[in-house]
Amino acid sequence: MPKMSRPQWRRQLRYVYLRFLRLQGSPEQLARGMASGVFSGCFPLFGFQTILGVAVATVLRGNRLMAAAATWVSNPFTYVPIFAFNYQVGHWLLGGGTTQTFQDLDTLTSWMDMGTEVSVRLMLGSSVVGAIAGVVSYVVGLPLIRRVRSRQIARQQRQLDSPKL
Template sequence: MRKRLVDALKYIVHIDASANRIALSSGLGMVIGFSPYLGFHTLLATIVSVGLRLPIYPLMIGAYITNPFTIPPIYAFLYKVGVILTDSNKKDLNWNIHSFSELITLAKNILWPLFVGCHVFGLVAGVVTYFVVKYLLIKYRGY
């Protein structure tokens, strides 16, 4: 496991692109990885990579921060962030569903805080990742 991580980091360091472009790719990958669009992360990362001509490897690493093992804790955390940011009260969730309209209301009460939490935290994680990766690449590469 450690060897695979070291190999991945070595690969990123030696990508033929500027530190700025690799860092941008990494940061956008994190934004995509924390987005609520499950099932579309690979597609989004590919579109961003091709559209902005960024290296795809750092984008995919960020996009795959959410995987079947990490989805439950990450999205639970992001939902809580969204509840705080939207001032939602999760105690208002009514789990006694007797009609389709009650199901839609429950979905809205869950999805809006999740949507907000995912995007806000994703942007913060993306910006932090950008600066950390850029700093490390500049320090490692010596320029």
């Protein structure tokens, strides 16, 4: 894979930003979609997080494209820390028992071999962490989305009001 030069990197970032600006829906719908995706991204359902995020966004009347994008809060770089934290939260909520820590992807993928105790703790922790992360992403994301949208509208108004040469 060729190394991307700085101007190409800026161009790609600008492209993603412009795609974000063109997403359809109100700021509330976009924020609900983002919260749905972040919630779903906290679950260890590899390959199904996007489907879950879109389903939750549909129920909450959020933007489904934003939900699909927000599930990438968990990605190959963040799987281990997120799921280890989720497990610890589930362990804390249920109490007792020995603590199983996830050291790498091999131990994470073998959690099913450890039985239902680990699975229940991980899913409970994922539910709690996902709910909190989803609410926080909505509360933080809504004003940011509103600000970006208002700047976009102001910029478009300035372009309409400027004299044509």
